[in-house]
Amino acid sequence: MAECYRLHGPMVLAYLRRFVGRDSAEDxxxxxxxxxxxxxxxxxxxxxxxxxxxxxxxxxAVDHLRRQARHEGAQLVSLTEPDLAATxxxxxxxxxxxxINDALxxxxxEQRETLVLAYFSDxxxxxxxxxxxxxxxxxKARSAxxxxxxxxxxxxxxxx
Amino acid sequence: MTETAHxxxxxxxxxxxxxxxxxxxxxxxxLRSCESCRRELVEVATxxxxxxxxxxxxxxDAMPPKLPPLADLSVDPLAELAxxxxxxxxxxxxxxxxxxVVAVLVASAAILVNRDGSSSPSRSRANPTAEVAxxxxxxxxxxxxxxxxxxxxxxxxxxxxxxPPTKADSFxxxxxxxxxTNGMVAVGVxxxxxxxxxxxxxxxxxxxxxxxxxxxxxxxxxxxxNQSVLRARYA
Numbered sequence: 548m549a550e551c552y553r554l555h556g557p558m559v560l561a562y563l564r565r566f567v568g569r570d571s572a573e574d575x576x577x578x579x580x581x582x583x584x585x586x587x588x589x590x591x592x593x594x595x596x597x598x599x600x601x602x603x604x605x606x607x608a609v610d611h612l613r614r615q616a617r618h619e620g621a622q623l624v625s626l627t628e629p630d631l632a633a634t635x636x637x638x639x640x641x642x643x644x645x646x647i648n649d650a651l652x653x654x655x656x657e658q659r660e661t662l663v664l665a666y667f668s669d670x671x672x673x674x675x676x677x678x679x680x681x682x683x684x685x686x687k688a689r690s691a692x693x694x695x696x697x698x699x700x701x702x703x704x705x706x707x
Numbered sequence: 708m709t710e711t712a713h714x715x716x717x718x719x720x721x722x723x724x725x726x727x728x729x730x731x732x733x734x735x736x737x738l739r740s741c742e743s744c745r746r747e748l749v750e751v752a753t754x755x756x757x758x759x760x761x762x763x764x765x766x767x768d769a770m771p772p773k774l775p776p777l778a779d780l781s782v783d784p785l786a787e788l789a790x791x792x793x794x795x796x797x798x799x800x801x802x803x804x805x806x807x808v809v810a811v812l813v814a815s816a817a818i819l820v821n822r823d824g825s826s827s828p829s830r831s832r833a834n835p836t837a838e839v840a841x842x843x844x845x846x847x848x849x850x851x852x853x854x855x856x857x858x859x860x861x862x863x864x865x866x867x868x869x870x871p872p873t874k875a876d877s878f879x880x881x882x883x884x885x886x887x888t889n890g891m892v893a894v895g896v897x898x899x900x901x902x903x904x905x906x907x908x909x910x911x912x913x914x915x916x917x918x919x920x921x922x923x924x925x926x927x928x929x930x931x932x933n934q935s936v937l938r939a940r941y942a
Contacts, residue, residue: 561766574890577914581892584908614930644766647757666758667767671725690719694754695747701757 552580558597558641559604566608567615575611579604597638598631605634650700658693661686713737713744718751841868841920841937851901853918853939862912864894866920868901868937873922880923881905882931883915886940891919891931916942
């Protein structure tokens with residue numbers, strides 16, 4: 548179970564954050580993995596494991612939203628069975644993002660931090676220089692080297 | 708940068724919209740005449756495109772993946788239960804499943820019944836076991852007990868109650884509850900016998916600190932009815 552959580556927990560957490568928000572996602576995450584553990588005998592190996600997991604995550608997210616709506620006296624109008632195409636697409640997109648993240652992990656810590664600040668935190672190169680307390684030229688150099696290295700990992704030379 | 712100098716370090720700024728117009732003109736002029744920098748531009752653009760893709764997918768928050776711990780294994784609920792048990796000494800509700808079954812058979816007092824027989828008395832005794840009493844919530848006169856046993860990845864939780872039978876349009880459900888956050892997770896339905904065994908991951912038992920039993924209307928809504936009937940803290 549711990550291995551399953553390590554492998555698929557990030558994907559489930561990302562999915563849940565879209566549905567129930569950051570604050571509740573971690574609680575629902577625990578419920579999802581309990582459900583997986585209890586339902587493991589029902590898994591059909593012919594199906595995609597990730598899609599099965601996301602299907603359960605969707606149902607637990609819906610449960611959570613219903614409970615929340617009832618506590619708040621609100622009505623939930625359209626909570627349905629998971630859209631299989633949408634869950635498949637999410638699984639693919641998460642896997643794609645994971646590949647890019649794995650490539651990022653191969654960069655030096657300085658290059659990685661520079662790129663994360665630039666592209667995931669939307670800081671300018673000047674702001675990054677201030678944040679990291681390094682000259683602007685250093686940020687430019689780290690960005691350039693990091694991006695080229697990223698390209699080399701994701702698309703090896705012969706494919707460019 | 709002069710027009711003849713390479714512009715590799717300006718390429719990220721170019722693609723990120725950070726170059727002032729005069730810098731943009733100089734870099735562009737240079738790129739038009741420099742095969743080497745154009746090749747570099749392709750690689751830098753590929754890197755930028757990959758990172759922008761993560762952002763477009765709305766998965767920036769998930770990268771890099773940061774998971775909360777699945778369980779706080781530094782706190783063993785069984786140890787907590789054992790300590791509570793010692794404090795209470797051996798109380799009237801400390802009843803092994805086998806004794807409960809005998810009690811049912813002999814005295815016809817339907818208090819403790821092993822629902823599926825999966826947790827044999829000998830197996831339960833083989834593991835560390837601890838119990839806490841379920842206390843009534845509200846006017847409900849019933850009582851009960853929760854016992855947990857087992858080590859490693861899973862725990863066997865036996866819930867025993869003397870709850871009265873429900874009407875046909877309702878049922879009792881067992882939940883794990885975190886009294887600090889009111890977070891809860893449904894464990895399963897309590898059968899009419901009033902007793903059930905549940906096998907649960909240890910990490911889940913660790914994450915919550917109480918057991919709650921609710922009276923649920925049979926209306927297909929899978930959430931807590933807000934009608935708790937019994938509750939016990941185990942950590």
